[in-house]
Amino acid sequence: MPAANARQAGTSPEPTRNIPTDGPATITSQAFPPAVSLRVIPRDQHNISRKDISPNALRVLYRLRDSGFAGYLVGGAVRDLLVGGHPKDFDIATDATPEQVKALFRNSRLIGRRFRLAHVVFGREIIEVATFRANVDDGSGDREQHEGGRLLRDNVYGTIEDDAVRRDFTANALYYAIEDFSVRDYVGGFEDVQARSMKLIGDPEQRYREDPVRMLRAIRLAAKLGFEIDPASAEPIARLAPLLSEAAPARLFEELLKLFLSGNAVASFEGLERFGLLPAILPETAAALASNRSGALRSMLLEGLRGTDARVANDEPVSPAFLFALLLWPAYCRALIGLQAQGVNAEEAQRRAADRVTLHQLGTVALPRRFSLPMQEIWLLQSRFSSRQRKRVMRLLAHPRFRAAYDFLLLRLTASSEHAEDVAFWREAQTQSGEELSAALGVAAPRDVYAEDDAAPPKRRRRRRRSGSAAPATE
Template identity: 35%
Template sequence: MSESILETTGDPTSNEHDSPARSASVRPLDEASSQQASPAEPAHRRRRRRRLAQGPEASARAADGQQVAAPALLEQSDEALPSEGAPAHETRERPMASSLRDDGAPADIPPERLDLDGIKILNRLHRFGQQAYFVGGCVRDLLLDRPPKDFDICTSAHPGEVRSLFRNCRLVGRRFRLAHVFFRGGKLIEVSTFRANPIEIEEGEDLPEDLLITRDNVFGTAEEDSRRRDFTVNGLFYDVRLGRVIDFVDGLKDLRARLIRTIGPPEVRLREDPVRILRAVRFAARLGFDIDPATYAAMEGAVEDLPRCASPRLLEEIFRLLRGGTSRQAFELLDALGALRVLLPPVAEYLEQGGPTARRDFFERLGALDERIKVSPVDDSLIIAVLLSPLAGRLMLEDDRSASEAVDEVLDALVQTARLPRRIGDRARQLLWAQGILSGERRRRRSLASFRHHTIFPDALELFAIQVRATGQGEQRLAAWREGREPFEQAPPEDAVKKRRRRRRRPRGKHSDGGPPGCASDGGSTPGQA
């Protein structure tokens, strides 16, 4: 970023007040109260006072209607936040951590690509003497010229201090205490505190028997926080005031090499949190990166530790793999690592026993799901139905199961092994069961019009479309369903309709042609009784 756009008000690692704007932003509350306006001061006066603090050039540009430089944006941008209401002991000036380097690499990130609400949070934290930076995936994606999904912030302020500074804040998490700052429209920005690794392993030291991290609330410095993260490309900080990337872990080098590498010894980092195996797979598939050979070997060795992680965390990571639009590449990696037999035993069994044809069918369906997700997100029940549809189909063909029996078997196994919520499982069961109607393998007793108006029909048709794209079969039927036409090539035989009608019990004594009571003649059915 050019120096003219993000000209800083001072070095964030220094305690010297190099300019009036910098000194006003970090002076203790009791010392600066005489110069700061009271809460009742009108907004236009506060804006004018801030422009004056930046010097006459900024005031002149504002008066002429010109765009004010980024520092003015940073100084003004937190006015939309609720008032601080922070106690005096929470807002005193604090020295910056000495471990933070001030020679970060310049980054050409236009200000308009940054999140304005995130800048508001950063600005307020800076004004109360705290370090605060964009961190992690948003920095990585900005440098890769990809749109960030979230803008996360990391700060020297403890969770309670963050809550005291932001009225629209809520603390969440037990294992990892976080602050969520909420904005209009349901938007939230996650603010975490610099943390240190609770388990320090010296070089050459024997590894403990159990490295699994169960609590992660040991606070530390910015460098310690960077070094405790999972992969080098996720350990980058971005300082909006300097327009520089702060890199303690050589993440920029791996970003240029398009490489996923753990921070520190991979055997230790993956045993600390085996879920990092799934995260490495997700980043490699999503970004098109390679996995460092040493990291990949450690992932293979740590697969057996996955069941030790909490089931909800594992299930959420599996859904992230399936929702991301790159599930085919991700599951091919999981299959190569041998992780599917631990995470999804029914899927692993299907791939092992089905041969090349079954594998091709399974991964083609995931590829079709990816194409559909690129258009718009889909419900989790539809994702699970796509994942299990080839398994249910094999049971129906090879074991002569009914559709409902096959669906129940594969879903019950997934609910037990992956702790799939019943709500998602029940809806996935309905979607899979409806495929028999859409494909013509099973006829409905009621009219097709009532099926079209059923709440399950839109997602069931989406699942059918994904299967048609994957297999290349049923395109005409899919077009008929979408256009509202009769999807069957011919109507059901007339004698079949009459046979169903003859089953209906008729009132005693009302029979024709002298037949026995309860027997219906060919034309004896009343219209509307079918």
């Protein structure tokens, strides 16, 4: 990169070096933090190929290079390509400022307040381009830090070396260079990827305090990649779990969707349990599972998450409403039992339990109403599956949430065989005509769809008052 451009972007040029072609080069600079060194892994010693990289990402990289800027494919895409995965997102790091990126690409827009960056839009694909960021604010940047150590805003630009050490995990601090197709490693991430290890850069406790959501991210990435969390990175998690209460509820909702809708829901849930984060993120579910001695609720939950993973693997949609109905079902059952023990009638107890669990969960995770209301419907419809009255059966079959509620009933069967009769009945009911269903219920088939009203007594015709007559006086 030309020195002039480096100064313009607020970065420093890379040190002059000779990179051998017969093996990785390790170069330590006095300007780096003591524990940071650059290792260059040449093309013949890694498996990343341009044919596996988004053509749009390559376009961005080449234009940055041709305009005198440094640009690297970075983060999850490099990590996933090294383990033979197929990344969906391709992020780029550069020494160009967000404004300079916007000037280069007419199809770009600037986003973010906490992290200012550029989105280069190619139809439905977005290439995220971020400027190298530094750890230390010399007064020229824009950084705001919470008293507890959490970063509220971080727009201090620096060099690629600065950028590497401020990333979260070593596996995410790998840079693919388009000019020689090498991988640049500043913090030992290449070895950690080979060893299948998720390791935080820097002091784990400090990094989690900067952003508590990193604890969830560690579990999600370990589940996705089949990695183990490095012991030093794992040790503070259970102790710092309460810090998640400081995270924005809307952000935690998005993180839960990533945890459970990325095809690794079972491993993610087990990770939350193993590292003590389940009580912090799903507190009432954690309490309900702990009190359920038979383990039936946990078995049902895991079976549902296995189904979720299967649907994701088959590229089938999964409703967040159904997901949260599953995740919060243990909490709902516990609340329902408590209300019924207080003498609340069944129907009222169901409504109050659904509202209580939803309200309490909203204190941690911002569950939108477009998902919380269908979630409650799935729960409340469960009690109707025991009915065999024709009118109620037909009404339930026509309910817009019937299929989701029935699928949920199938999951309940994995926890208790007492639902077998209901499952068998409703499986048949879905395949039968109205006459066949009536016969199965032991009632005569109605003459038409309004037959339920035929037996109702005729309405009295209201007597018309004669004009001029007055209402009787009252004493």
